[in-house]
């Protein structure tokens with residue numbers, strides 16, 4: 001059988017780090033089925049060329065011809081541009097990739113507290129439904145509104161994803177998976193702000209709590225954290241967190257924060273997962289400040305490929321990649337400047353290929 005993988009580098013360093021992930025996948029040989037890479041277009045550059053940030057052909061090819069996909073990063077402008085909307089947000093919607101799973105682990109040899117946590121970010125609603133409006137007041141000033149949507153449907157399925165993951169991580173630990181943190185019991189932390197947003201975050205909290213009551217999740221401990229104190233505690237004592245589940249915007253923000261704890265956004269992977277499709281994607285953006293210099297850290301992208309394989313059931317191949325990456329990081333000889341090294345994207349990728 002062949003694994004058809006849609007490859008969407010999109011913009012900026014996405015074009016530099018996605019090929020690195022492809023090289024690693026190609027080097028796996030018989031550990032995985034034959035992979036056919038299907039190059040696909042999307043992004044800000046594509047929008048400026050052809051008027052569409054997410055061409056129909058890309059969506060159709062993904063839906064009809066691909067088993068899974070890898071996404072690089074997109075350069076979304078910070079101001080409104082008529083006709084443009086973020087292709088990654090749209091892709092998550094089109095493919096119903098309702099969970100963004102973001103494991104964050106300490107890098108050996110990088111100073112910091114021990115971290116081994118996963119952020120499970122709801123991926124389809126919250127403020128990211130982008131229902132915004134702006135009005136002129138009588139006095140000439142302006143007022144803008146955004147609608148925040150939280151449904152019991154989406155909260156329940158993301159909650160279930162978090163509890164399943166907590167059980168899976170516990171099983172991996174029991175099977176001897178190494179970790180810098182000792183988690184004595186699987187745990188899910190529900191992140192919200194329902195002391196203020198008692199209706200929307202209240203619904204999220206109640207719905208995930210109801211999932212936690214299901215019999216099969218009896219062994220999982222449930223805690224809650226208001227999102228602001230979540231950030232505080234995450235920086236002071238990140239080792240207390242195992243799986244955290246959050247509405248879309250909070251999940252987006254705390255995962256960049258968590259990335260800072262382990263030294264760089266350049267090492268933090270993710271997958272966008274639904275019931276029928278999965279797409280790997282580094283957590284970082286297009287990094288215009290280092291674009292074109294050949295120094296982007298390829299590890300987030302390479303780890304995203306591993307996470308993707310693991311989701312497709314190729315756990316041994318995924319573990320091979322992770323071990324190779326860990327070895328290169330531990331050795332410390334080849335690191336990109338974000339990790340205070342002097343190596344290029346290519347040198348780090350070559351080192352990982354060699355370690356494989």
Ligand code: NAI
Pocket residue numbers: 013017072073074075076077088265266267283284285286287288289290295296297298300336338
């Ligand atoms: P960013 O994640 O692109 O960069 C933040 C900082 O981290 C920069 O200093 C950058 O150089 C560094 N960095 C990120 N990835 C790195 C890597 N692999 N190796 C080394 N250093 C790395 O976030 P920023 O600058 O706020 O946004 C830039 C653009 O990316 C914006 O247009 C934004 O809309 C877009 N973006 C796209 C995302 C996506 O495609 N899913 C996610 C976040 C932002």
Ligand code: MG
Pocket residue numbers: 252253256283
């Ligand atoms: Mg983000």
